[in-house]
Amino acid sequence: MIHSIKVGISLVLVSLLYLLDPLYEQVGENAMWAIMTVVVIFEFSAGATLGKGLNRGMGTIVGGGLGCIIAILAQKLGGVGSNYYILIAGISIFIFGAIATYFRMIASIKKRYEYGVMILILTFNLVLMSVVREEQQVWEIACDRLLTIVIGFIISISVSCFFFPLWxxxxxxxxxxxxxxxxxxxxxxxxxxxxxxxxxxxxxxxxxxxxxxxxxxxxxxxxxxxxxxxxxxxxxxxxxxxxxxxxxxxxxxxxxxxxxxxxxxxxxxxxxxxxxxxxxxxxxxxxxxxxxxxxxxxxxxxxxxxxxxxxxxxxxxxxxxxxxxxxxxxxxxxxxxxxxxxxxxxxxxxxxxxxxxxxxxxxxxxxxxxxxxxxxxxxxxxxxxxxxxxxxxxxxxxxxxxxxxxxx
Structure with missing residues (x-):
């Protein structure tokens, strides 16, 4: 019951990014990433929530950083939407996806960091694909989504650790x-x-x-x-x-x-x-x-x-x-x-x-x-x-x- 109440409180707090106009004007549609973060990382115990949250943060930063570097490199070589961009993006997705999946299967990594590696693969792929269909610059896309993910992480950890924590x-x-x-x-x-x-x-x-x-x-x-x-x-x-x-x-x-x-x-x-x-x-x-x-x-x-x-x-x-x-x-x-x-x-x-x-x-x-x-x-x-x-x-x-x- 305590855990259920804590999840409800977290969802209400993160939904304010959508419900309140001043907050929505700052984050826009990216507020959905904060809601998704709360839903996927909030676990029964504070340790599980913190572990998942840190994994998601590390995966987002590393995957987003690599995605931005590849996207900028591809843009300079051929421009967004060009054949060069598609070729470089496709090869990069294959290489990094295969390597990350291989490391994800190693027992020591799988035990503690499997979720982080999965988020790395997801974020890397999304960053490269988002640049093709959105008019924003790649760094702007990555920073906006990272900000909302951090907001969801902070809300989850704060409620989990300071409101009747379960250790x-x-x-x-x-x-x-x-x-x-x-x-x-x-x-x-x-x-x-x-x-x-x-x-x-x-x-x-x-x-x-x-x-x-x-x-x-x-x-x-x-x-x-x-x-x-x-x-x-x-x-x-x-x-x-x-x-x-x-x-x-x-x-x-x-x-x-x-x-x-x-x-x-x-x-x-x-x-x-x-x-x-x-x-x-x-x-x-x-x-x-x-x-x-x-x-x-x-x-x-x-x-x-x-x-x-x-x-x-x-x-x-x-x-x-x-x-x-x-x-x-x-x-x-x-x-x-x-x-x-x-x-x-x-x-x-x-x-x-x-x-x-x-x-x-x-x-x-x-x-x-x-x-x-x-x-x-x-x-x-x-x-x-x-x-x-x-x-x-x-x-x-x-x-x-x-x-x-x-x-x-």
């Missing part, structure tokens, strides 16, 4: 923080569902954890990259200055997506073990390992929440501050594996032999594999959380956050 950097920062919380809840839910399997009556209620967030997080990479691209265009505001290390946020996002994938695999292991006839032979084992699960879950959830809080408060942490709890979690997992082997050594051995002999596994063998896989994936969760602590520490170093001692 891509804030949006990306807060979405990253919420990811830590959601992943912590998902891991805690996985372990709670695992412990519910000890009671067959709770089997139907076991898979109560909502994994929708993990699924959506798996597809968030392109959105994160887009927000970072917009954030890089934004001016200094609030907590975020120039050259803020957004690339480290992308690395943290990649690790969070890896963690989400492991959590979804944990859910699959739980689903593979939740039938009553599979649970019957494992309920006693799960009851014995329940204290270990509680300790592991507590350590991982605490670590993720502390990482999110340190980023929220922009405080530097040291990965070593979390090593004690993460090492304890690894030790608990090893204890769970030992406990499982004591009670299920024969089952796991028979399962391994049946796999090697390409035989089908019975239900108990499937449950054995599922819970063994669950423990392995739980260890991978601990490893991934440890990688996250190192990446958050690196972010604090680069961003210059003040050091914070975590209370264990």
């Amino acid at each position: 891509s950097s804030d949006q990306f920062h807060h979405s990253t923080l919420s990811t830590f919380q959601q992943l912590a809840y998902a891991i805690q839910g996985c372990l709670e569902d695992y412990m519910k399997f000890a009671n067959e009556k709770e089997n139907e209620a076991a898979a109560t954890t909502n994994f929708t967030f993990c699924k959506s997080l798996m597809n968030s990479k392109s959105k994160d990259e887009l927000l970072v691209n917009y954030a890089k265009w934004e001016p200094w505001h609030g907590k975020f200055g120039f050259s803020y290390p957004w690339q480290n946020y992308l690395k943290i996002g990649d690790l969070n997506r890896d963690l989400a994938a492991i959590i979804l695999a944990l859910r699959s292991c739980l689903q593979a073990s939740k039938k009553p006839m599979k649970l019957q032979s494992w309920s006693e084992t799960i009851q014995l390992t329940e204290p270990y699960c509680e300790e592991i879950g507590s350590n991982i959830v605490w670590t993720l929440k502390e990482l999110g809080e340190s980023m929220k408060q922009m405080r530097k942490i040291h990965a070593s501050q979390f090593s004690t709890k993460l090492k304890a979690s690894r030790a608990e997992i090893i204890s769970m594996v030992v406990m499982m082997n004591i009670f299920t050594f024969n089952k796991i051995s028979s399962t391994t032999l049946s796999i090697l002999n390409n035989n089908n596994c019975d239900d108990d063998d499937d449950a054995s594999l599922a819970i063994s896989s669950f423990l392995f994936l739980l260890k991978e969760v601990v490893n991934k959380v440890e990688e996250l602590t190192k990446e958050v520490e690196q972010l604090g170093d680069i961003a210059g956050f003040p050091t914070h001692i975590v209370q264990l």
Whole structure:
């Protein structure tokens, strides 16, 4: 709603170039270029609007300048509308259009400057063509249209940045923080569902954890990259200055997506073990390992929440501050594996032999594999959380956050 109101205000302001006679007398029909500029560059966030506006400005200046130079050169050689002018204009349009399109496809340019290159091609072509059909001088045409485009740019940026600004950097920062919380809840839910399997009556209620967030997080990479691209265009505001290390946020996002994938695999292991006839032979084992699960879950959830809080408060942490709890979690997992082997050594051995002999596994063998896989994936969760602590520490170093001692 805020964005819609801002667009409406911008359109009203730029339309005054047409509606008010004193302004119309200054710009004339070129006022249409100001309106077009507002329509095409006004985006949801200030960074996106600024990026598009600067791209349009740079494309207009470069394309218009090249077009004017070629047009003046062609005029001196043969005059406007002559065969020489048409030949030179045609060859120039082909050469510059082809070269600009080639550079437009380069990944680094396409990511941030594709719109600017497109405007360059458009402006260059329009300047050369306008000279043929209009009586104005080429410099006059270029200057008039550049002026109206600048007016549209100024109106868009002013409204976007000073009237309830919406910053891509804030949006990306807060979405990253919420990811830590959601992943912590998902891991805690996985372990709670695992412990519910000890009671067959709770089997139907076991898979109560909502994994929708993990699924959506798996597809968030392109959105994160887009927000970072917009954030890089934004001016200094609030907590975020120039050259803020957004690339480290992308690395943290990649690790969070890896963690989400492991959590979804944990859910699959739980689903593979939740039938009553599979649970019957494992309920006693799960009851014995329940204290270990509680300790592991507590350590991982605490670590993720502390990482999110340190980023929220922009405080530097040291990965070593979390090593004690993460090492304890690894030790608990090893204890769970030992406990499982004591009670299920024969089952796991028979399962391994049946796999090697390409035989089908019975239900108990499937449950054995599922819970063994669950423990392995739980260890991978601990490893991934440890990688996250190192990446958050690196972010604090680069961003210059003040050091914070975590209370264990």
